[in-house]
Amino acid sequence: MPELYERIAERFGELILNCPPDRWEDPSPCPGWTAWDVVAHVISNHRRAIAGLDGSGYSAPGRGEDLPRAWDAASEAIKAALRDPVKARTLLGEEFGSMPFEEFVRRMACADTLIHGWDLARATGQDEGLDSEAVAVATEILLPEDRDIRMPQAFGAKVPSAADADARTRLLNFLGRQV
Template identity: 80%
Template sequence: MGNGAGSPVPELYGRIAKRFGELIRDCPRDRWGNPSPCPGWTAWDVAAHVVSNHRRALAGLDGSGHSAPVRGEDLARAWRAASGGIEAALGDPVQAGARLGEEFGSLPFEEFVRRMACADTLVHGWDLARATGQDEALDSEAVAVASRMLLPEDGDIRMPGAFGAKISPAADADAQTRLLNFLGRTV
């Protein structure tokens, strides 16, 4: 199943997940404590949040429990396990089509991955890159998918712990900058 236009979900997710894994792998050890664009979160907190969301999504498939990474846990290993689990589930037609519970909007797993995991992982990838001084370029197709998905939900996403106030982008801002500004990030 695809995302309506463009790459199928497993391919799109695979690119975003690979890039997030590279950001974790290539993060200099002395930068994990750097502040991120997410208020009150360090680079480590951002990566741990994304791993935790992946674990939560996988737990939604079988009703098992999940836990957030703890300080000292190998985030690269945790990421490989979590993203590998998502990729395996996307590759299994039964799991990819399985409806998740109300906590996940009662969406089929593949649709949930397209909506939450791709956008969450994509945007937090930028946060992690910004916090750690790495390349901030995002996958252009994923930016378009996230924009189509998030812009209509403007009022629903403005809440504590989610997204801050929009920032007006420059007239000549590219699609990545417009998405990040919409989500309250200063580029």
């Protein structure tokens, strides 16, 4: 599991670093969100996960915050916790579905960081490729939650997929993204 998270996090970090400076305010596939908003959301969820693990407070990045630096700190904190067997198995509270930290990260990485990585790439004109193992894991996690994820500020209505669509396209369409 740590390897999958590390690949997804590394890719997300590359997208942040390679974002053209004039594209941060471009609209993302998430209605009402810019590229900056997508990155701030993912960083905030990472900070929230660490806060759930250690009881600390957290905040979303502010407009003046250095996003590459904030991402590095947030993803490194997750990686460090995953490498610690006690922290990795720590049961998070009800807010997190009462699951072990490592399982929450698995779900967060695939259902949030992976998909929002695609959103960021689309918004900023970067490579929209996705890790095939992560796509398979995200599909396994999200398909059974179809009803639960169709709410405001989550995932939009499904987009029909062509019969011959690949796994990445089917997942993105399932999550309301036009590919």
